[in-house]
Every structure is written in structure tokens, then in C-alpha cells.
Amino acid sequence: MKTPLCATLAALVLFAAGSALAADRRVDPPEQVITGRLTRADHQTHREVVFTVPPGATRVTVRFRYLRRTQDAGVDIGVFDPERFRGWSGTTRDVFTLSTEEATPGYLPGPLPAGRWRLVLSASQIRPGAEIEYETRVAVETRPRPVEFADAPINPAPGWYRGDFHVHTGDSDGSCAAHSGRETHCPVYRAVETAAGRNLDFVAITDHNTTAHYNEMRELQEHFDKVLLAPGREMTTFFGHANVFGLTQFLEYRMTQPDAADALSWIQAANDSGGLVSVNHPGVATGEECMGCGWSVDPLPPGSIGAVEVVNGGTLDEFGTPEGPKQGFDLWDRLLNQGEHVTGIGGSDIHNPDLPTERLGTLGSPTTAVYMPELSVKGLLAGVRSGRVFIDIDMRPDRxxxxxxxxxxxxxxxxxxxxxxxxxxxxxxxxxxxxxxxxxxxxxxxxxxxxxxxxxxxxxxxxxxxxxxxxxxxxxxxxxxxxxxxxxxxxxxxxxx
Ligand SMILES: [Zn+2]
Ligand SMILES: [Zn+2]
Structure with a gap:
């Protein structure tokens, strides 16, 4: 039954107000800019640049640059939080970032304790008479938001980009052949390598509930610089599965009731942080075979769900067709008929990147094409929200x-x-x-x-x-x-x- 327009609008307004009340209003502290000068007196010393991290920080990003140098040799940089060593990159990086879940290679993710942090400048070589003037910029974030693993868009051009929204690795239950041939937990890089090899423009790694894959994704993004690695995870509850895209922070998966309030504890947290929630394989049955696979959460306020996985690769492989009640059309149709604007997407739900493309439901099957303002996580989220999206069952870039x-x-x-x-x-x-x-x-x-x-x-x-x-x-x-x-x-x- 259709909801009258006025009732839908009223519900939308109420939800927007409720959402705004619940929204995280923490404001990031101003950037700390520290400048300094090194001379021969600093030769073979470890000088410290002190900066402050306030309580509740979610990310610390440090940018170091030279304002003036009278010699080529630079200084090595490393960082200590108030309690422990957090990494070192010598002269090879001028920017690094740390969060609870992931950090620039060479640096350690983990809690970001409040207090005085020290950027250590190790001056191995400063010639007599030489001068080095430097600037350190420290940006501290205090609320979670969508995370880019690359410093810049993978492609700045607007256009259609094709990828897979649902991929598992050994960070949950993904497996593949080890060097011995034995089937075992599959490292993240194998899925990314397969996605890159199939010329996908983006891939979301969506392991179950965990946040452990993001650190490897950041490292891999530097190397696989033609395919966008989008943070994802499959919220895996007793009452349904849903991918959350864009975010890396922990989200509460321990639902004990199918009621909307329990589900909104993580759905609203994801939406308030700028993430996107996509209900997975809602037509699949729940049972001992598959914990919570069907979607049995009570109706949610309008606007809670951004997308529905209309075609799941596992179901596509099982039935040989994207049609049928086990796919996601029923929930999608129901939400659309209620007046919601929910984007239909596809996802392979692949658990083994080695499976060849001749089979349906392998990595990239189905492919989802998204018209994006740029190929970045921001562009991907904007593209899905815009709804200019189609699902390509046969992984055919000419279509x-x-x-x-x-x-x-x-x-x-x-x-x-x-x-x-x-x-x-x-x-x-x-x-x-x-x-x-x-x-x-x-x-x-x-x-x-x-x-x-x-x-x-x-x-x-x-x-x-x-x-x-x-x-x-x-x-x-x-x-x-x-x-x-x-x-x-x-x-x-x-x-x-
Ligand atoms: Zn699932
Ligand atoms: Zn899955």
C-alpha cells in the first residue's frame, strides 16, 4: 500500500529533525602550525616539535615541509604519542595520518591518546653554515567521516565508473589458494589484485563486522593506484546484513532485537558520519546456513537506507539469473513504492577472488556502474546517492x-x-x-x-x-x-x- 505524500513528507521532516538532534556536532580544533629553524648546532641531534591532541580525537594528520633550505639533505621524521612510539618515515614522506583503525604505512594505527605528541626531527647531516626552515601542520579530527585512502581522487574526471560493492577477504570468511595450493584465509591484496586485473574502477572490501581490513587497504591503495579502494563492511546481525560504505570507525553490530531502535543505533551512527547503508541480499532466507541473511528488521524511518543490493552475486550464481524472489527486488520495490529514493546496486559477495569470470557471481559479477563527479570515496558516495546507477549482470564494459x-x-x-x-x-x-x-x-x-x-x-x-x-x-x-x-x-x- 502506498503512503500518502503528505504523511511521507511529515515523516521525512520528523526524521530530519530527529537526525539533526542526534547528529554529531563536535567541531575539529584549528590546525596547529609550528615553524622552526635548524642549523649546524642541531647536527646529529633529535629535535622535537610538540603538538597537542585533544581528548576524543579520531584522526591525526601531520604535514611537514621545508620553507627554506640551503642544502639538499633533509631531516628524518618520526612521531611519538604521549605513551609510545607511533612510527617513522625518514625523508620518504611529508604527510602521514593515524586513526584507530588505519595509518599511513610506516605508522601504527590505534587509540589516539590526548596530550603532548612529539614529531621527532632527526638531523643526520647539517653542514656548517647551512640553515633549514621548516613548517609542521597538524590537523586533528574529532568526529568520524568518510575516509579516502588516497591523497587525491584516483581520477578527477566526472563519468561512469564500474565496480563491485561487496567483496570478502580473509579478514572475515574469504578464502583462496595459498602458495602450497591449500585453501586458506585470503589476504586483502589478492581481492584487490583481481579487481585491478578485471579493470574495475572501484572495489569496496566489505568484511563482516570487522574494521581490521582498512589498514591494509590504505597500504594497497598507494600501489593499486588505478582502482579506488572504498572502505566498506558488512554489518552482520541476527536480523539482516547491510553494507556500510565510506566509514572505518567501529559500528555496533550486536543487535538482539529486530526493532527499529536497535537497528538505528548503528544505521543512524553511519548516516550521521556521512556513510551510506545498503541492505544486502534481503530476499535470502535466514537460518542455520546463513545467520541473519534475510532482512527482518522492523520498518525504519524514511531516509535510513541509502541503497539496496538488488542483485547479489551468490544468488546470481545459485539460480543463474538476477530475477526471482531471492534477489532484492521485493524490498527495493516496497521502499520505492513508499516514496523513498533508494538506489539499487549490485554486489558479487565474493568469498574467493580466484574464481574465474566464466562463472556468475565471481568478483565483479554483477558489476555496478555509478556516474560519479570524480573517482574517489566522496565521488562514489555522491554517485550512489544521486541514483545515476545501473547494474551490469555480465561484467561488460561496452554496455x-x-x-x-x-x-x-x-x-x-x-x-x-x-x-x-x-x-x-x-x-x-x-x-x-x-x-x-x-x-x-x-x-x-x-x-x-x-x-x-x-x-x-x-x-x-x-x-x-x-x-x-x-x-x-x-x-x-x-x-x-x-x-x-x-x-x-x-x-x-x-x-x-
Ligand atoms: Zn551477507
Ligand atoms: Zn557478504
Whole structure:
């Protein structure tokens, strides 16, 4: 049953207010900037630059640079917190970061004790008469937020980027062949190597509940600099599984009731920190085989869920099709019919990166393509939130599915909203590439509209028109190949009266 628009809006406003009240309002302290000068008097000494970390810090980032140098030789840097040594990078890095879960290679993640920290400048060689002027900038964060493992976007250009949202490694129950051939816990790098080898643009590593994989991901991101490594984890509860993307801090998974309040303890924490919650394989049954695999959490306030894993690779492999009640369409349709804007994505849920691509459900199968403002974690989250996203069942980079609509002067891209008055006409334009002889299907409010089906155009766009009836609707498209197999699944455009 559909929720009347006014009730949905009221609920949204209430939720927004509640969310704002609960939101973390901690403000980061101002950046500490410390400058200094070294001369021959500092030759072969260990000078200390002291900075302060306040209680409750979630991240410390140190940037060191020379303002002026009269010799080439620099100084080695290392750092001590108030209690212990935290790492050393000599002259090879001018920036490093530490958080509870992960740190720049050469540095140790862990608790960030409050107090006086010391950046140690070890001057192995300062010539007589030489001078070195330096600057140290220390940024302390005091609230969790989305984490980038790379210093800059992997690609700054806007565009379609393709990847896998659901990958396990040996940091939970992922396995692969060791050098002896024995199947054992699979290191994170093997999954990343497979993703890079399959030319994916991004991969989210989503081990169950743990936060232990992030430190390795930061190290791997430097080396695998063409594939975005996105922080993820699969919240694995007795009452459902959901991926949280973007964040690295611990989130409470120990639910004991399926009620909304228990679930919101972690969902709201994730949303308040700028993360994104995606319900996984909601159509799979819960039982001894799979703890909490189906989604049985009571209805949540609107806006709680950002995405649904509409196609799960494990289920795809089991049934040989992305269709059927075991996939995530039912929950997705229900949320969309309630007036929510929830993005449909796919994820392989792969537990072994060695499985060959001939099989469905291997790493990258299905692929999800996301239109991003840039290839970064920020861009990935923004892209999923925008809803300009499609699922590619066959991992085919030549395939593309896009949707746009016009009604008078109004325009909307896939994922967007289009105002459509009663009696007015909206024209929809579909780009469906790489599926010659295929068929575009149109779905309105979860129901197939056979009269609007179109053959995939050889070039350009296919189009169809819809009349406004003064009510709220959502319309999405999907593509079948020449054999009738569902191969591309698009996200809706939302019609608003
Ligand atoms: Zn799961
Ligand atoms: Zn999983």
C-alpha cells in the first residue's frame, strides 16, 4: 500500500529533525602550525616539535615541509604519542595520518591518546653554515567521516565508473589458494589484485563486522593506484546484513532485537558520519546456513537506507539469473513504492577472488556502474546517492544504460525527480548500448508496462512518453538481451505532482 505524500513528507521532516538532534556536532580544533629553524648546532641531534591532541580525537594528520633550505639533505621524521612510539618515515614522506583503525604505512594505527605528541626531527647531516626552515601542520579530527585512502581522487574526471560493492577477504570468511595450493584465509591484496586485473574502477572490501581490513587497504591503495579502494563492511546481525560504505570507525553490530531502535543505533551512527547503508541480499532466507541473511528488521524511518543490493552475486550464481524472489527486488520495490529514493546496486559477495569470470557471481559479477563527479570515496558516495546507477549482470564494459526525462522546461537524470502536473506529458530517453537485438522494458511503480517496451536502438536514444495523473510515481528501465536474459538494470526517475 502506498503512503500518502503528505504523511511521507511529515515523516521525512520528523526524521530530519530527529537526525539533526542526534547528529554529531563536535567541531575539529584549528590546525596547529609550528615553524622552526635548524642549523649546524642541531647536527646529529633529535629535535622535537610538540603538538597537542585533544581528548576524543579520531584522526591525526601531520604535514611537514621545508620553507627554506640551503642544502639538499633533509631531516628524518618520526612521531611519538604521549605513551609510545607511533612510527617513522625518514625523508620518504611529508604527510602521514593515524586513526584507530588505519595509518599511513610506516605508522601504527590505534587509540589516539590526548596530550603532548612529539614529531621527532632527526638531523643526520647539517653542514656548517647551512640553515633549514621548516613548517609542521597538524590537523586533528574529532568526529568520524568518510575516509579516502588516497591523497587525491584516483581520477578527477566526472563519468561512469564500474565496480563491485561487496567483496570478502580473509579478514572475515574469504578464502583462496595459498602458495602450497591449500585453501586458506585470503589476504586483502589478492581481492584487490583481481579487481585491478578485471579493470574495475572501484572495489569496496566489505568484511563482516570487522574494521581490521582498512589498514591494509590504505597500504594497497598507494600501489593499486588505478582502482579506488572504498572502505566498506558488512554489518552482520541476527536480523539482516547491510553494507556500510565510506566509514572505518567501529559500528555496533550486536543487535538482539529486530526493532527499529536497535537497528538505528548503528544505521543512524553511519548516516550521521556521512556513510551510506545498503541492505544486502534481503530476499535470502535466514537460518542455520546463513545467520541473519534475510532482512527482518522492523520498518525504519524514511531516509535510513541509502541503497539496496538488488542483485547479489551468490544468488546470481545459485539460480543463474538476477530475477526471482531471492534477489532484492521485493524490498527495493516496497521502499520505492513508499516514496523513498533508494538506489539499487549490485554486489558479487565474493568469498574467493580466484574464481574465474566464466562463472556468475565471481568478483565483479554483477558489476555496478555509478556516474560519479570524480573517482574517489566522496565521488562514489555522491554517485550512489544521486541514483545515476545501473547494474551490469555480465561484467561488460561496452554496455551502458542511462535514462533522462523532460517535461516542459523541467529535466531529470536517472535518480532525479521530475515535476509532472496532471495532464502534462513527460518524455523519457533511454541510452542502452552493447545489447544489439535487445529489448528495453519500462517499469512503473514496480509493475512492467509492456506497451512502453522498445527495441534497443542501434544508435542514439529510444524514447517513450508518460502522462501525469497528479500522483507520485517512479519509472525505471531495464534491458533484456536477444535471448531474453535480463542483463542491465537501471534506477528510477521519480515523478512528483
Ligand atoms: Zn551477507
Ligand atoms: Zn557478504
Amino acid at each position: 551502458l544504460l542511462d535514462l533522462r526525462a523532460e517535461a516542459g522546461p523541467a529535466r531529470a537524470e536517472m535518480g532525479g525527480s521530475l515535476p509532472l502536473a496532471r495532464g502534462a506529458t513527460a518524455t523519457f530517453f533511454v541510452t542502452a548500448r552493447g545489447v544489439p537485438g535487445g529489448q528495453i522494458e519500462v517499469i512503473e511503480d514496480a509493475a512492467l508496462v509492456p506497451a512502453l517496451a522498445r527495441p534497443t536502438p542501434a544508435e542514439g536514444e529510444a524514447s517513450f512518453a508518460v502522462s501525469g495523473d497528479g500522483a507520485r510515481h517512479w519509472i525505471r528501465v531495464q534491458v533484456r538481451d536477444i535471448h531474453g536474459r535480463l542483463v542491465l538494470i537501471g534506477n528510477p526517475i521519480y515523478l512528483t505532482p
